[in-house]
Amino acid sequence: MSKLKVIFVHPDGTEQQVDTEQNVTVLQLAHELGLEMEGACEGNMACSTCHIVVDKKDFDRLPEACEDEEEMLDLAVGLTATSRLGCQVLLTDELDGIRLFLPKTTRNMMGF
Numbered sequence: 001m002s003k004l005k006v007i008f009v010h011p012d013g014t015e016q017q018v019d020t021e022q023n024v025t026v027l028q029l030a031h032e033l034g035l036e037m038e039g040a041c042e043g044n045m046a047c048s049t050c051h052i053v054v055d056k057k058d059f060d061r062l063p064e065a066c067e068d069e070e071e072m073l074d075l076a077v078g079l080t081a082t083s084r085l086g087c088q089v090l091l092t093d094e095l096d097g098i099r100l101f102l103p104k105t106t107r108n109m110m111g112f
């Protein structure tokens with residue numbers, strides 16, 4: 001299976017380019033790499049700690065967020081027009097070269 005390239009931009013502006021297998025989520029990849037993405041609810045759209053900001057030029061390549069994802073994003077710190085939940089973004093061929101910004105802070109909405 002072919003790999004795809006993903007570029008993470010850290011809060012301090014440094015870029016990290018990685019190659020990954022397809023069909024893993026951004027959250028899974030971030031955990032593999034040891035990046036600071038908590039994922040407290042393990043992908044159940046209940047925490048918003050996997051918040052990422054997608055580069056504007058890449059955003060339209062993603063499938064649209066479902067209603068549950070939109071609702072959880074509304075509670076995320078620093079929400080932007082191109083915010084997504086990392087646990088809901090599946091990395092596929094179509095997303096090769098995508099740039100993802102890691103936010104400075106996230107908010108854990110579990111238990112609220």
Ligand code: FES
Nearest residue numbers: 039043047048087
């Ligand atoms: Fe909790 Fe994504 S891991 S919303």
